[in-house]
Amino acid sequence: MNIGSEKVLALTDLTMSYGGKKVLNGINLEVYQGQIIGYIGPNGAGKSTTVKIMLGLIDGYEGKVEIFGQDIAIGDHTYKRRIGYVPENAEVYDNLTASEYLTFSGELYGLDRKYAELKAFKLMNQFGLGNMYHNRISSYSKGMKQKVLIISSLLHDPDLLFLDEPLSGLDANSMMIIKEMLSLLAAQGKTIFYSSHIMDVVEKISSRIILIVDGKIVADGSFEELKLQSKEGTLEEIFNQLTGFNEHKSIAENFVSTIRDVQNNE
Numbered sequence: 001m002n003i004g005s006e007k008v009l010a011l012t013d014l015t016m017s018y019g020g021k022k023v024l025n026g027i028n029l030e031v032y033q034g035q036i037i038g039y040i041g042p043n044g045a046g047k048s049t050t051v052k053i054m055l056g057l058i059d060g061y062e063g064k065v066e067i068f069g070q071d072i073a074i075g076d077h078t079y080k081r082r083i084g085y086v087p088e089n090a091e092v093y094d095n096l097t098a099s100e101y102l103t104f105s106g107e108l109y110g111l112d113r114k115y116a117e118l119k120a121f122k123l124m125n126q127f128g129l130g131n132m133y134h135n136r137i138s139s140y141s142k143g144m145k146q147k148v149l150i151i152s153s154l155l156h157d158p159d160l161l162f163l164d165e166p167l168s169g170l171d172a173n174s175m176m177i178i179k180e181m182l183s184l185l186a187a188q189g190k191t192i193f194y195s196s197h198i199m200d201v202v203e204k205i206s207s208r209i210i211l212i213v214d215g216k217i218v219a220d221g222s223f224e225e226l227k228l229q230s231k232e233g234t235l236e237e238i239f240n241q242l243t244g245f246n247e248h249k250s251i252a253e254n255f256v257s258t259i260r261d262v263q264n265n266e
């Protein structure tokens, strides 16, 4: 099968409510093999909710979610073995060593224990963390923990990767490695669903950008297409325009003046 021909993901009229409040308002989306989707939107727009539904972590949605051609509501969870996930807020098991944690997560994805342990060590080494492999994760810095999460999501060579703010805490050099790695993986036919607020990174790595506002898709296209439509220069500017936001100066000024007020009253 040629890269780009397989429909990896399809959302049809996806709706989700929390306590009567609609947070997803009918998302329709088809994603094809090899695409890097930049899934962006304001805080609270519904990005993580969409991703968690696709991962089978949230129930109670309406509409249809198909992954690798299979409706996930049918109850056959084999699709999960072909998925990798870097969560926004991860509960890494701090008391475990990276070796224990990664071997364990590799086994959960069906890898042989010895194979998972050796592969995890190689990947840790390539990230410059080989000498930390047997140390407890509680002794790692934020960026080191993030690298462990990234390795954990990739150990089983997934076909579909969900990344929620994956560069969080990474230094500039490490970010370059991840960006390069994502484009290599996509070129080899992996599909990447990337959610982030770092607009210049999304602009550079995504083959397709999807903007959601209030649980609805308001833009869907390549960066070049969105640029043509909005006549703005950067993704940050396009984001501001499409979310109708031009108040950053006045909000910042009010914020600072409130802070100063408190100080003056002391």
Ligand SMILES: Nc1ncnc2c1ncn2[C@@H]1O[C@H](COP(=O)(O)OP(=O)(O)OP(=O)(O)O)[C@@H](O)[C@H]1O
Binding pocket: 018, 023, 041, 042, 043, 044, 045, 046, 047, 048, 049, 050
């Ligand atoms: N467990 C929950 N219970 C009730 N409401 C929730 C729950 N999780 C999310 N929400 C609400 O759903 C909406 C969408 O949240 P979601 O986390 O999907 O947004 P997001 O686009 O990922 O935001 P951010 O950019 O801030 O991470 C928000 O209004 C949020 O308050």
